[in-house]
Amino acid sequence: MSGRLMLGLGLALAASLALNAGFLLQHAGAADAPAVTPRRPIATLRGLLASRVWLAGLALGLGGWALHVDALSHAPLSLVQAFVTGGLVLAVPLATLGLGHRLDRGERRAVVLLGVALALLSAGLGPDRGAVVNAPALAAALGAAGVLAAALAATAPRAGAGALGAAGGVLYGAGDMAVKALTAIAHHHGAGAVLRSPWLAAAALATVAAFFCFQRALQTGRAVPVIALMTAATNVVAILGGVAVLGDRLGGSPPLQALHAAAFALVVAAAWRLAPTQAALQGAESEDVSAASISGSFLGRDERLPAETPGRVATVDVPGGPSH
Known part of the structure:
Protein backbone atom coordinates (compact mmCIF):
# COMPACT_ATOMS: atom_id res chain seq x y z
CA MET A 1 0.00 0.00 0.00
CA SER A 2 1.44 3.39 -0.97
CA GLY A 3 2.02 6.14 1.58
CA ARG A 4 -0.48 8.38 -0.20
CA LEU A 5 -3.17 5.73 0.01
CA MET A 6 -2.41 5.03 3.68
CA LEU A 7 -2.73 8.75 4.39
CA GLY A 8 -6.11 8.86 2.64
CA LEU A 9 -7.48 5.92 4.61
CA GLY A 10 -6.13 7.32 7.88
CA LEU A 11 -7.85 10.62 7.13
CA ALA A 12 -11.07 8.71 6.45
CA LEU A 13 -10.93 7.07 9.89
CA ALA A 14 -10.22 10.43 11.55
CA ALA A 15 -13.14 11.93 9.63
CA SER A 16 -15.46 9.20 10.89
CA LEU A 17 -14.61 9.98 14.51
CA ALA A 18 -15.24 13.71 14.11
CA LEU A 25 -24.11 16.58 19.55
CA GLN A 26 -26.23 17.95 16.69
CA HIS A 27 -29.02 15.57 17.71
CA ALA A 28 -28.86 16.88 21.27
CA GLY A 29 -28.86 20.51 20.16
CA ALA A 30 -31.64 20.08 17.57
CA ALA A 31 -34.06 18.58 20.08
CA ASP A 32 -35.12 21.98 21.48
CA ALA A 33 -34.82 23.98 18.24
CA PRO A 34 -37.77 25.05 16.05
CA ALA A 35 -38.92 22.58 13.40
CA VAL A 36 -36.38 22.08 10.61
CA THR A 37 -38.01 22.92 7.27
CA PRO A 38 -36.70 23.99 3.85
CA ARG A 39 -39.66 26.41 3.64
CA ARG A 40 -37.98 28.64 6.24
CA PRO A 41 -34.23 28.08 5.83
CA ILE A 42 -33.16 31.27 7.63
CA ALA A 43 -35.41 30.59 10.63
CA THR A 44 -34.24 26.98 10.68
CA LEU A 45 -30.58 27.97 10.68
CA ARG A 46 -31.14 30.70 13.30
CA GLY A 47 -32.87 28.23 15.61
CA LEU A 48 -30.07 25.69 15.30
CA LEU A 49 -27.33 28.30 15.72
CA ALA A 50 -28.92 29.36 19.02
CA SER A 51 -27.85 26.03 20.54
CA ARG A 52 -24.24 25.88 21.75
CA VAL A 53 -24.39 22.08 21.75
CA TRP A 54 -25.54 22.06 18.10
CA LEU A 55 -22.78 24.54 17.23
CA ALA A 56 -20.19 22.26 18.83
CA GLY A 57 -21.58 19.39 16.78
CA LEU A 58 -21.48 21.53 13.65
CA ALA A 59 -17.83 22.44 14.26
CA LEU A 60 -16.91 18.78 14.68
CA GLY A 61 -18.95 17.88 11.61
CA LEU A 62 -17.27 20.54 9.47
CA GLY A 63 -13.87 19.34 10.62
CA GLY A 64 -14.86 15.79 9.75
CA TRP A 65 -16.11 16.90 6.34
CA ALA A 66 -12.80 18.66 5.62
CA LEU A 67 -10.91 15.50 6.57
CA HIS A 68 -13.27 13.50 4.35
CA VAL A 69 -12.62 15.74 1.32
CA ASP A 70 -8.87 15.51 1.96
CA ALA A 71 -9.16 11.72 2.13
CA LEU A 72 -10.97 11.71 -1.23
CA SER A 73 -8.03 13.54 -2.79
CA HIS A 74 -5.68 10.73 -1.67
CA ALA A 75 -7.71 7.53 -2.07
CA PRO A 76 -10.52 6.02 -4.20
CA LEU A 77 -14.07 6.98 -3.27
CA SER A 78 -15.21 3.41 -2.57
CA LEU A 79 -12.34 2.79 -0.15
CA VAL A 80 -12.74 6.13 1.62
CA GLN A 81 -16.43 5.46 2.14
CA ALA A 82 -15.79 1.93 3.39
CA PHE A 83 -13.33 3.26 5.96
CA VAL A 84 -15.68 6.07 6.94
CA THR A 85 -18.18 3.29 7.69
CA GLY A 86 -15.90 2.72 10.66
CA GLY A 87 -17.93 5.63 12.00
CA LEU A 88 -20.68 3.11 12.74
CA VAL A 89 -18.17 1.31 14.96
CA LEU A 90 -17.47 4.63 16.68
CA ALA A 91 -21.11 5.74 16.89
CA VAL A 92 -22.06 2.88 19.20
CA PRO A 93 -19.41 3.62 21.87
CA LEU A 94 -20.23 7.32 21.53
CA ALA A 95 -23.86 6.41 22.22
CA THR A 96 -22.67 4.42 25.22
CA LEU A 97 -20.89 7.52 26.52
CA GLY A 98 -23.55 10.08 25.68
CA LEU A 99 -26.80 8.09 25.92
CA GLY A 100 -25.98 5.29 28.37
CA HIS A 101 -26.41 2.50 25.80
CA ARG A 102 -24.70 -0.89 26.21
CA LEU A 103 -23.62 -3.00 23.26
CA ASP A 104 -25.73 -6.09 22.63
CA ARG A 105 -24.46 -9.27 20.97
CA GLY A 106 -25.70 -8.28 17.50
CA GLU A 107 -23.95 -4.91 17.67
CA ARG A 108 -20.71 -6.50 18.84
CA ARG A 109 -20.84 -8.95 15.92
CA ALA A 110 -21.52 -6.11 13.47
CA VAL A 111 -18.57 -4.14 14.84
CA VAL A 112 -16.32 -7.20 14.39
CA LEU A 113 -17.62 -7.64 10.82
CA LEU A 114 -16.72 -4.05 10.01
CA GLY A 115 -13.23 -4.53 11.40
CA VAL A 116 -12.75 -7.69 9.32
CA ALA A 117 -14.04 -5.90 6.21
CA LEU A 118 -11.60 -3.01 6.65
CA ALA A 119 -8.72 -5.44 7.12
CA LEU A 120 -9.70 -7.29 3.93
CA LEU A 121 -9.96 -4.03 1.99
CA SER A 122 -6.45 -3.11 3.12
CA ALA A 123 -4.97 -6.26 1.57
CA GLY A 124 -3.09 -5.85 -1.71
CA LEU A 125 -4.00 -2.23 -2.37
CA GLY A 126 -2.03 -0.37 -5.01
CA PRO A 127 -1.75 3.40 -5.57
CA ASP A 128 -4.86 5.40 -6.41
CA ARG A 129 -5.04 5.95 -10.18
CA GLY A 130 -7.43 8.85 -9.74
CA ALA A 131 -11.08 9.05 -10.64
CA VAL A 132 -12.20 8.58 -14.24
CA VAL A 133 -14.87 11.24 -14.80
CA ASN A 134 -17.39 10.02 -17.36
CA ALA A 135 -19.72 13.03 -17.50
CA PRO A 136 -22.87 11.30 -18.90
CA ALA A 137 -22.54 8.36 -16.48
CA LEU A 138 -21.96 10.64 -13.50
CA ALA A 139 -24.91 12.87 -14.44
CA ALA A 140 -27.17 9.81 -14.74
CA ALA A 141 -25.99 8.47 -11.37
CA LEU A 142 -26.58 11.80 -9.64
CA GLY A 143 -30.03 12.07 -11.20
CA ALA A 144 -30.96 8.55 -10.07
CA ALA A 145 -29.77 9.34 -6.55
CA GLY A 146 -31.95 12.45 -6.49
CA VAL A 147 -35.03 10.48 -7.56
CA LEU A 148 -34.37 7.80 -4.92
CA ALA A 149 -33.89 10.40 -2.19
CA ALA A 150 -37.14 12.13 -3.13
CA ALA A 151 -39.00 8.82 -3.01
CA LEU A 152 -37.57 8.03 0.44
CA ALA A 153 -38.43 11.49 1.77
CA ALA A 154 -42.00 11.11 0.49
CA THR A 155 -42.43 8.00 2.67
CA ALA A 156 -41.25 9.78 5.85
CA PRO A 157 -44.77 10.60 7.16
CA ARG A 158 -45.51 6.85 7.18
CA ALA A 159 -42.08 5.26 7.60
CA GLY A 160 -40.70 7.75 10.11
CA ALA A 161 -37.43 9.60 10.57
CA GLY A 162 -35.36 6.66 9.34
CA ALA A 163 -36.61 7.26 5.79
CA LEU A 164 -35.46 10.89 5.97
CA GLY A 165 -32.12 9.75 7.36
CA ALA A 166 -31.73 7.31 4.47
CA ALA A 167 -32.71 10.04 1.98
CA GLY A 168 -30.04 12.28 3.46
CA GLY A 169 -27.54 9.44 3.15
CA VAL A 170 -28.35 8.90 -0.53
CA LEU A 171 -27.83 12.61 -1.16
CA TYR A 172 -24.59 12.70 0.82
CA GLY A 173 -23.37 9.74 -1.25
CA ALA A 174 -24.27 11.60 -4.44
CA GLY A 175 -22.46 14.66 -3.14
CA ASP A 176 -19.39 12.55 -2.44
CA MET A 177 -19.39 11.30 -6.03
CA ALA A 178 -19.46 14.89 -7.25
CA VAL A 179 -16.71 15.92 -4.80
CA LYS A 180 -14.50 13.02 -5.91
CA ALA A 181 -14.96 14.16 -9.52
CA LEU A 182 -13.95 17.67 -8.46
CA THR A 183 -10.76 16.39 -6.79
CA ALA A 184 -9.83 14.67 -10.06
CA ILE A 185 -10.53 17.85 -12.03
CA ALA A 186 -8.46 19.92 -9.57
CA HIS A 187 -5.56 17.46 -9.86
CA HIS A 188 -5.49 17.56 -13.65
CA HIS A 189 -6.72 21.07 -14.49
CA GLY A 190 -6.38 23.25 -11.38
CA ALA A 191 -8.76 25.15 -9.11
CA GLY A 192 -10.12 27.33 -11.91
CA ALA A 193 -11.56 24.29 -13.65
CA VAL A 194 -13.28 23.27 -10.41
CA LEU A 195 -15.06 26.63 -10.21
CA ARG A 196 -16.31 26.19 -13.78
CA SER A 197 -17.38 22.58 -13.34
CA PRO A 198 -21.09 21.64 -13.17
CA TRP A 199 -20.16 19.07 -10.50
CA LEU A 200 -19.52 21.93 -8.06
CA ALA A 201 -23.18 22.98 -8.22
CA ALA A 202 -24.26 19.33 -8.07
CA ALA A 203 -22.17 18.74 -4.94
CA ALA A 204 -23.54 21.87 -3.27
CA LEU A 205 -27.17 21.07 -4.13
CA ALA A 206 -26.90 17.46 -2.95
CA THR A 207 -25.17 18.48 0.28
CA VAL A 208 -27.71 21.21 1.14
CA ALA A 209 -30.64 18.87 0.46
CA ALA A 210 -28.96 16.14 2.51
CA PHE A 211 -28.44 18.63 5.34
CA PHE A 212 -32.16 19.41 5.59
CA CYS A 213 -33.16 15.74 5.38
CA PHE A 214 -30.65 14.67 8.00
CA GLN A 215 -31.27 17.53 10.44
CA ARG A 216 -35.02 16.93 10.25
CA ALA A 217 -34.48 13.22 10.83
CA LEU A 218 -32.30 13.98 13.88
CA GLN A 219 -34.99 16.29 15.21
CA THR A 220 -37.89 13.87 14.81
CA GLY A 221 -36.19 10.52 15.35
CA ARG A 222 -33.72 8.75 17.58
CA ALA A 223 -30.08 9.63 17.02
CA VAL A 224 -28.33 6.29 16.62
CA PRO A 225 -30.74 4.59 14.17
CA VAL A 226 -30.99 7.77 12.08
CA ILE A 227 -27.19 8.04 12.00
CA ALA A 228 -26.86 4.34 11.15
CA LEU A 229 -29.34 4.51 8.25
CA MET A 230 -27.83 7.74 6.94
CA THR A 231 -24.30 6.31 7.06
CA ALA A 232 -25.33 3.00 5.51
CA ALA A 233 -27.14 4.74 2.62
CA THR A 234 -24.19 7.08 2.05
CA ASN A 235 -21.79 4.18 1.80
CA VAL A 236 -23.94 2.04 -0.48
CA VAL A 237 -24.38 4.92 -2.94
CA ALA A 238 -20.74 6.06 -2.77
CA ILE A 239 -19.23 2.56 -3.02
CA LEU A 240 -21.42 1.64 -5.98
CA GLY A 241 -20.74 5.03 -7.56
CA GLY A 242 -17.00 4.71 -7.06
CA VAL A 243 -16.83 1.28 -8.66
CA ALA A 244 -19.50 1.62 -11.36
CA VAL A 245 -19.14 5.30 -12.32
CA LEU A 246 -15.72 6.63 -11.28
CA GLY A 247 -13.54 3.66 -12.20
CA ASP A 248 -12.42 2.45 -8.76
CA ARG A 249 -10.64 -0.91 -9.00
CA LEU A 250 -11.67 -3.77 -6.71
CA GLY A 251 -8.17 -5.29 -6.84
CA GLY A 252 -5.16 -5.97 -9.03
CA SER A 253 -5.94 -9.66 -9.59
CA PRO A 254 -9.07 -11.86 -9.70
CA PRO A 255 -8.49 -13.25 -6.16
CA LEU A 256 -8.07 -9.72 -4.77
CA GLN A 257 -11.11 -8.52 -6.68
CA ALA A 258 -13.17 -11.30 -5.10
CA LEU A 259 -11.71 -10.50 -1.67
CA HIS A 260 -12.48 -6.81 -1.95
CA ALA A 261 -15.98 -7.44 -3.32
CA ALA A 262 -16.66 -9.68 -0.32
CA ALA A 263 -15.30 -6.99 2.00
CA PHE A 264 -17.61 -4.35 0.51
CA ALA A 265 -20.52 -6.77 0.99
CA LEU A 266 -19.48 -7.21 4.64
CA VAL A 267 -19.45 -3.43 5.07
CA VAL A 268 -23.01 -3.15 3.76
CA ALA A 269 -24.22 -6.17 5.78
CA ALA A 270 -22.67 -4.93 9.01
CA ALA A 271 -24.07 -1.42 8.51
CA TRP A 272 -27.53 -2.84 7.85
CA ARG A 273 -27.24 -5.13 10.90
CA LEU A 274 -26.44 -2.19 13.13
CA ALA A 275 -29.35 -0.08 11.91
CA PRO A 276 -32.33 -2.23 13.06
CA THR A 277 -30.54 -3.15 16.29
CA GLN A 278 -29.98 0.50 17.13
CA ALA A 279 -33.53 1.36 16.12
CA ALA A 280 -34.69 -0.79 19.05
CA LEU A 281 -32.86 1.38 21.59
CA GLN A 282 -36.04 2.81 23.06
CA GLY A 283 -34.67 2.87 26.58
CA ALA A 284 -31.26 4.29 25.71
CA GLU A 285 -32.63 7.24 23.74
CA SER A 286 -35.62 8.22 25.83
CA GLU A 287 -37.50 11.37 24.95
CA ASP A 288 -36.49 13.08 28.20
CA VAL A 289 -32.73 13.15 27.54
CA SER A 290 -31.91 16.83 27.17
CA ALA A 291 -29.10 18.56 25.34
CA ALA A 292 -27.43 19.42 28.63
CA SER A 293 -27.49 15.81 29.84
CA ILE A 294 -25.82 14.56 26.66
CA SER A 295 -23.22 17.33 26.52
CA GLY A 296 -22.57 16.82 30.24
CA SER A 297 -21.95 13.14 29.64
CA PHE A 298 -19.39 13.93 26.94
CA LEU A 299 -17.67 16.40 29.28
CA GLY A 300 -17.72 14.09 32.30
CA ARG A 301 -20.48 15.99 34.14
CA ASP A 302 -24.04 15.11 35.04
CA GLU A 303 -26.12 18.15 34.07
CA ARG A 304 -29.59 16.74 33.55
CA LEU A 305 -32.37 19.23 33.07
CA PRO A 306 -36.06 18.58 33.63
CA ALA A 307 -37.62 16.47 30.93
CA GLU A 308 -39.46 18.09 28.05
CA THR A 309 -43.22 18.15 28.10
CA PRO A 310 -44.47 14.61 27.39
CA GLY A 311 -46.01 14.18 23.99
CA ARG A 312 -44.16 17.07 22.37
CA VAL A 313 -43.49 15.76 18.87
CA ALA A 314 -42.09 17.77 15.98
CA THR A 315 -43.81 17.34 12.62
CA VAL A 316 -42.47 17.17 9.11
CA ASP A 317 -43.13 20.28 7.04
CA VAL A 318 -42.86 19.09 3.44
CA PRO A 319 -43.02 21.68 0.64
CA GLY A 320 -46.29 21.27 -1.19
CA GLY A 321 -47.63 18.95 1.49
CA PRO A 322 -50.10 19.46 4.32
CA SER A 323 -49.10 21.66 7.24
CA HIS A 324 -49.30 20.28 10.75
Whole structure:
Protein backbone atom coordinates (compact mmCIF):
# COMPACT_ATOMS: atom_id res chain seq x y z
CA MET A 1 0.00 0.00 0.00
CA SER A 2 1.44 3.39 -0.97
CA GLY A 3 2.02 6.14 1.58
CA ARG A 4 -0.48 8.38 -0.20
CA LEU A 5 -3.17 5.73 0.01
CA MET A 6 -2.41 5.03 3.68
CA LEU A 7 -2.73 8.75 4.39
CA GLY A 8 -6.11 8.86 2.64
CA LEU A 9 -7.48 5.92 4.61
CA GLY A 10 -6.13 7.32 7.88
CA LEU A 11 -7.85 10.62 7.13
CA ALA A 12 -11.07 8.71 6.45
CA LEU A 13 -10.93 7.07 9.89
CA ALA A 14 -10.22 10.43 11.55
CA ALA A 15 -13.14 11.93 9.63
CA SER A 16 -15.46 9.20 10.89
CA LEU A 17 -14.61 9.98 14.51
CA ALA A 18 -15.24 13.71 14.11
CA LEU A 19 -18.41 13.22 12.06
CA ASN A 20 -20.08 10.79 14.46
CA ALA A 21 -19.26 12.81 17.57
CA GLY A 22 -20.69 15.81 15.73
CA PHE A 23 -23.84 13.92 14.73
CA LEU A 24 -24.68 13.01 18.33
CA LEU A 25 -24.11 16.58 19.55
CA GLN A 26 -26.23 17.95 16.69
CA HIS A 27 -29.02 15.57 17.71
CA ALA A 28 -28.86 16.88 21.27
CA GLY A 29 -28.86 20.51 20.16
CA ALA A 30 -31.64 20.08 17.57
CA ALA A 31 -34.06 18.58 20.08
CA ASP A 32 -35.12 21.98 21.48
CA ALA A 33 -34.82 23.98 18.24
CA PRO A 34 -37.77 25.05 16.05
CA ALA A 35 -38.92 22.58 13.40
CA VAL A 36 -36.38 22.08 10.61
CA THR A 37 -38.01 22.92 7.27
CA PRO A 38 -36.70 23.99 3.85
CA ARG A 39 -39.66 26.41 3.64
CA ARG A 40 -37.98 28.64 6.24
CA PRO A 41 -34.23 28.08 5.83
CA ILE A 42 -33.16 31.27 7.63
CA ALA A 43 -35.41 30.59 10.63
CA THR A 44 -34.24 26.98 10.68
CA LEU A 45 -30.58 27.97 10.68
CA ARG A 46 -31.14 30.70 13.30
CA GLY A 47 -32.87 28.23 15.61
CA LEU A 48 -30.07 25.69 15.30
CA LEU A 49 -27.33 28.30 15.72
CA ALA A 50 -28.92 29.36 19.02
CA SER A 51 -27.85 26.03 20.54
CA ARG A 52 -24.24 25.88 21.75
CA VAL A 53 -24.39 22.08 21.75
CA TRP A 54 -25.54 22.06 18.10
CA LEU A 55 -22.78 24.54 17.23
CA ALA A 56 -20.19 22.26 18.83
CA GLY A 57 -21.58 19.39 16.78
CA LEU A 58 -21.48 21.53 13.65
CA ALA A 59 -17.83 22.44 14.26
CA LEU A 60 -16.91 18.78 14.68
CA GLY A 61 -18.95 17.88 11.61
CA LEU A 62 -17.27 20.54 9.47
CA GLY A 63 -13.87 19.34 10.62
CA GLY A 64 -14.86 15.79 9.75
CA TRP A 65 -16.11 16.90 6.34
CA ALA A 66 -12.80 18.66 5.62
CA LEU A 67 -10.91 15.50 6.57
CA HIS A 68 -13.27 13.50 4.35
CA VAL A 69 -12.62 15.74 1.32
CA ASP A 70 -8.87 15.51 1.96
CA ALA A 71 -9.16 11.72 2.13
CA LEU A 72 -10.97 11.71 -1.23
CA SER A 73 -8.03 13.54 -2.79
CA HIS A 74 -5.68 10.73 -1.67
CA ALA A 75 -7.71 7.53 -2.07
CA PRO A 76 -10.52 6.02 -4.20
CA LEU A 77 -14.07 6.98 -3.27
CA SER A 78 -15.21 3.41 -2.57
CA LEU A 79 -12.34 2.79 -0.15
CA VAL A 80 -12.74 6.13 1.62
CA GLN A 81 -16.43 5.46 2.14
CA ALA A 82 -15.79 1.93 3.39
CA PHE A 83 -13.33 3.26 5.96
CA VAL A 84 -15.68 6.07 6.94
CA THR A 85 -18.18 3.29 7.69
CA GLY A 86 -15.90 2.72 10.66
CA GLY A 87 -17.93 5.63 12.00
CA LEU A 88 -20.68 3.11 12.74
CA VAL A 89 -18.17 1.31 14.96
CA LEU A 90 -17.47 4.63 16.68
CA ALA A 91 -21.11 5.74 16.89
CA VAL A 92 -22.06 2.88 19.20
CA PRO A 93 -19.41 3.62 21.87
CA LEU A 94 -20.23 7.32 21.53
CA ALA A 95 -23.86 6.41 22.22
CA THR A 96 -22.67 4.42 25.22
CA LEU A 97 -20.89 7.52 26.52
CA GLY A 98 -23.55 10.08 25.68
CA LEU A 99 -26.80 8.09 25.92
CA GLY A 100 -25.98 5.29 28.37
CA HIS A 101 -26.41 2.50 25.80
CA ARG A 102 -24.70 -0.89 26.21
CA LEU A 103 -23.62 -3.00 23.26
CA ASP A 104 -25.73 -6.09 22.63
CA ARG A 105 -24.46 -9.27 20.97
CA GLY A 106 -25.70 -8.28 17.50
CA GLU A 107 -23.95 -4.91 17.67
CA ARG A 108 -20.71 -6.50 18.84
CA ARG A 109 -20.84 -8.95 15.92
CA ALA A 110 -21.52 -6.11 13.47
CA VAL A 111 -18.57 -4.14 14.84
CA VAL A 112 -16.32 -7.20 14.39
CA LEU A 113 -17.62 -7.64 10.82
CA LEU A 114 -16.72 -4.05 10.01
CA GLY A 115 -13.23 -4.53 11.40
CA VAL A 116 -12.75 -7.69 9.32
CA ALA A 117 -14.04 -5.90 6.21
CA LEU A 118 -11.60 -3.01 6.65
CA ALA A 119 -8.72 -5.44 7.12
CA LEU A 120 -9.70 -7.29 3.93
CA LEU A 121 -9.96 -4.03 1.99
CA SER A 122 -6.45 -3.11 3.12
CA ALA A 123 -4.97 -6.26 1.57
CA GLY A 124 -3.09 -5.85 -1.71
CA LEU A 125 -4.00 -2.23 -2.37
CA GLY A 126 -2.03 -0.37 -5.01
CA PRO A 127 -1.75 3.40 -5.57
CA ASP A 128 -4.86 5.40 -6.41
CA ARG A 129 -5.04 5.95 -10.18
CA GLY A 130 -7.43 8.85 -9.74
CA ALA A 131 -11.08 9.05 -10.64
CA VAL A 132 -12.20 8.58 -14.24
CA VAL A 133 -14.87 11.24 -14.80
CA ASN A 134 -17.39 10.02 -17.36
CA ALA A 135 -19.72 13.03 -17.50
CA PRO A 136 -22.87 11.30 -18.90
CA ALA A 137 -22.54 8.36 -16.48
CA LEU A 138 -21.96 10.64 -13.50
CA ALA A 139 -24.91 12.87 -14.44
CA ALA A 140 -27.17 9.81 -14.74
CA ALA A 141 -25.99 8.47 -11.37
CA LEU A 142 -26.58 11.80 -9.64
CA GLY A 143 -30.03 12.07 -11.20
CA ALA A 144 -30.96 8.55 -10.07
CA ALA A 145 -29.77 9.34 -6.55
CA GLY A 146 -31.95 12.45 -6.49
CA VAL A 147 -35.03 10.48 -7.56
CA LEU A 148 -34.37 7.80 -4.92
CA ALA A 149 -33.89 10.40 -2.19
CA ALA A 150 -37.14 12.13 -3.13
CA ALA A 151 -39.00 8.82 -3.01
CA LEU A 152 -37.57 8.03 0.44
CA ALA A 153 -38.43 11.49 1.77
CA ALA A 154 -42.00 11.11 0.49
CA THR A 155 -42.43 8.00 2.67
CA ALA A 156 -41.25 9.78 5.85
CA PRO A 157 -44.77 10.60 7.16
CA ARG A 158 -45.51 6.85 7.18
CA ALA A 159 -42.08 5.26 7.60
CA GLY A 160 -40.70 7.75 10.11
CA ALA A 161 -37.43 9.60 10.57
CA GLY A 162 -35.36 6.66 9.34
CA ALA A 163 -36.61 7.26 5.79
CA LEU A 164 -35.46 10.89 5.97
CA GLY A 165 -32.12 9.75 7.36
CA ALA A 166 -31.73 7.31 4.47
CA ALA A 167 -32.71 10.04 1.98
CA GLY A 168 -30.04 12.28 3.46
CA GLY A 169 -27.54 9.44 3.15
CA VAL A 170 -28.35 8.90 -0.53
CA LEU A 171 -27.83 12.61 -1.16
CA TYR A 172 -24.59 12.70 0.82
CA GLY A 173 -23.37 9.74 -1.25
CA ALA A 174 -24.27 11.60 -4.44
CA GLY A 175 -22.46 14.66 -3.14
CA ASP A 176 -19.39 12.55 -2.44
CA MET A 177 -19.39 11.30 -6.03
CA ALA A 178 -19.46 14.89 -7.25
CA VAL A 179 -16.71 15.92 -4.80
CA LYS A 180 -14.50 13.02 -5.91
CA ALA A 181 -14.96 14.16 -9.52
CA LEU A 182 -13.95 17.67 -8.46
CA THR A 183 -10.76 16.39 -6.79
CA ALA A 184 -9.83 14.67 -10.06
CA ILE A 185 -10.53 17.85 -12.03
CA ALA A 186 -8.46 19.92 -9.57
CA HIS A 187 -5.56 17.46 -9.86
CA HIS A 188 -5.49 17.56 -13.65
CA HIS A 189 -6.72 21.07 -14.49
CA GLY A 190 -6.38 23.25 -11.38
CA ALA A 191 -8.76 25.15 -9.11
CA GLY A 192 -10.12 27.33 -11.91
CA ALA A 193 -11.56 24.29 -13.65
CA VAL A 194 -13.28 23.27 -10.41
CA LEU A 195 -15.06 26.63 -10.21
CA ARG A 196 -16.31 26.19 -13.78
CA SER A 197 -17.38 22.58 -13.34
CA PRO A 198 -21.09 21.64 -13.17
CA TRP A 199 -20.16 19.07 -10.50
CA LEU A 200 -19.52 21.93 -8.06
CA ALA A 201 -23.18 22.98 -8.22
CA ALA A 202 -24.26 19.33 -8.07
CA ALA A 203 -22.17 18.74 -4.94
CA ALA A 204 -23.54 21.87 -3.27
CA LEU A 205 -27.17 21.07 -4.13
CA ALA A 206 -26.90 17.46 -2.95
CA THR A 207 -25.17 18.48 0.28
CA VAL A 208 -27.71 21.21 1.14
CA ALA A 209 -30.64 18.87 0.46
CA ALA A 210 -28.96 16.14 2.51
CA PHE A 211 -28.44 18.63 5.34
CA PHE A 212 -32.16 19.41 5.59
CA CYS A 213 -33.16 15.74 5.38
CA PHE A 214 -30.65 14.67 8.00
CA GLN A 215 -31.27 17.53 10.44
CA ARG A 216 -35.02 16.93 10.25
CA ALA A 217 -34.48 13.22 10.83
CA LEU A 218 -32.30 13.98 13.88
CA GLN A 219 -34.99 16.29 15.21
CA THR A 220 -37.89 13.87 14.81
CA GLY A 221 -36.19 10.52 15.35
CA ARG A 222 -33.72 8.75 17.58
CA ALA A 223 -30.08 9.63 17.02
CA VAL A 224 -28.33 6.29 16.62
CA PRO A 225 -30.74 4.59 14.17
CA VAL A 226 -30.99 7.77 12.08
CA ILE A 227 -27.19 8.04 12.00
CA ALA A 228 -26.86 4.34 11.15
CA LEU A 229 -29.34 4.51 8.25
CA MET A 230 -27.83 7.74 6.94
CA THR A 231 -24.30 6.31 7.06
CA ALA A 232 -25.33 3.00 5.51
CA ALA A 233 -27.14 4.74 2.62
CA THR A 234 -24.19 7.08 2.05
CA ASN A 235 -21.79 4.18 1.80
CA VAL A 236 -23.94 2.04 -0.48
CA VAL A 237 -24.38 4.92 -2.94
CA ALA A 238 -20.74 6.06 -2.77
CA ILE A 239 -19.23 2.56 -3.02
CA LEU A 240 -21.42 1.64 -5.98
CA GLY A 241 -20.74 5.03 -7.56
CA GLY A 242 -17.00 4.71 -7.06
CA VAL A 243 -16.83 1.28 -8.66
CA ALA A 244 -19.50 1.62 -11.36
CA VAL A 245 -19.14 5.30 -12.32
CA LEU A 246 -15.72 6.63 -11.28
CA GLY A 247 -13.54 3.66 -12.20
CA ASP A 248 -12.42 2.45 -8.76
CA ARG A 249 -10.64 -0.91 -9.00
CA LEU A 250 -11.67 -3.77 -6.71
CA GLY A 251 -8.17 -5.29 -6.84
CA GLY A 252 -5.16 -5.97 -9.03
CA SER A 253 -5.94 -9.66 -9.59
CA PRO A 254 -9.07 -11.86 -9.70
CA PRO A 255 -8.49 -13.25 -6.16
CA LEU A 256 -8.07 -9.72 -4.77
CA GLN A 257 -11.11 -8.52 -6.68
CA ALA A 258 -13.17 -11.30 -5.10
CA LEU A 259 -11.71 -10.50 -1.67
CA HIS A 260 -12.48 -6.81 -1.95
CA ALA A 261 -15.98 -7.44 -3.32
CA ALA A 262 -16.66 -9.68 -0.32
CA ALA A 263 -15.30 -6.99 2.00
CA PHE A 264 -17.61 -4.35 0.51
CA ALA A 265 -20.52 -6.77 0.99
CA LEU A 266 -19.48 -7.21 4.64
CA VAL A 267 -19.45 -3.43 5.07
CA VAL A 268 -23.01 -3.15 3.76
CA ALA A 269 -24.22 -6.17 5.78
CA ALA A 270 -22.67 -4.93 9.01
CA ALA A 271 -24.07 -1.42 8.51
CA TRP A 272 -27.53 -2.84 7.85
CA ARG A 273 -27.24 -5.13 10.90
CA LEU A 274 -26.44 -2.19 13.13
CA ALA A 275 -29.35 -0.08 11.91
CA PRO A 276 -32.33 -2.23 13.06
CA THR A 277 -30.54 -3.15 16.29
CA GLN A 278 -29.98 0.50 17.13
CA ALA A 279 -33.53 1.36 16.12
CA ALA A 280 -34.69 -0.79 19.05
CA LEU A 281 -32.86 1.38 21.59
CA GLN A 282 -36.04 2.81 23.06
CA GLY A 283 -34.67 2.87 26.58
CA ALA A 284 -31.26 4.29 25.71
CA GLU A 285 -32.63 7.24 23.74
CA SER A 286 -35.62 8.22 25.83
CA GLU A 287 -37.50 11.37 24.95
CA ASP A 288 -36.49 13.08 28.20
CA VAL A 289 -32.73 13.15 27.54
CA SER A 290 -31.91 16.83 27.17
CA ALA A 291 -29.10 18.56 25.34
CA ALA A 292 -27.43 19.42 28.63
CA SER A 293 -27.49 15.81 29.84
CA ILE A 294 -25.82 14.56 26.66
CA SER A 295 -23.22 17.33 26.52
CA GLY A 296 -22.57 16.82 30.24
CA SER A 297 -21.95 13.14 29.64
CA PHE A 298 -19.39 13.93 26.94
CA LEU A 299 -17.67 16.40 29.28
CA GLY A 300 -17.72 14.09 32.30
CA ARG A 301 -20.48 15.99 34.14
CA ASP A 302 -24.04 15.11 35.04
CA GLU A 303 -26.12 18.15 34.07
CA ARG A 304 -29.59 16.74 33.55
CA LEU A 305 -32.37 19.23 33.07
CA PRO A 306 -36.06 18.58 33.63
CA ALA A 307 -37.62 16.47 30.93
CA GLU A 308 -39.46 18.09 28.05
CA THR A 309 -43.22 18.15 28.10
CA PRO A 310 -44.47 14.61 27.39
CA GLY A 311 -46.01 14.18 23.99
CA ARG A 312 -44.16 17.07 22.37
CA VAL A 313 -43.49 15.76 18.87
CA ALA A 314 -42.09 17.77 15.98
CA THR A 315 -43.81 17.34 12.62
CA VAL A 316 -42.47 17.17 9.11
CA ASP A 317 -43.13 20.28 7.04
CA VAL A 318 -42.86 19.09 3.44
CA PRO A 319 -43.02 21.68 0.64
CA GLY A 320 -46.29 21.27 -1.19
CA GLY A 321 -47.63 18.95 1.49
CA PRO A 322 -50.10 19.46 4.32
CA SER A 323 -49.10 21.66 7.24
CA HIS A 324 -49.30 20.28 10.75
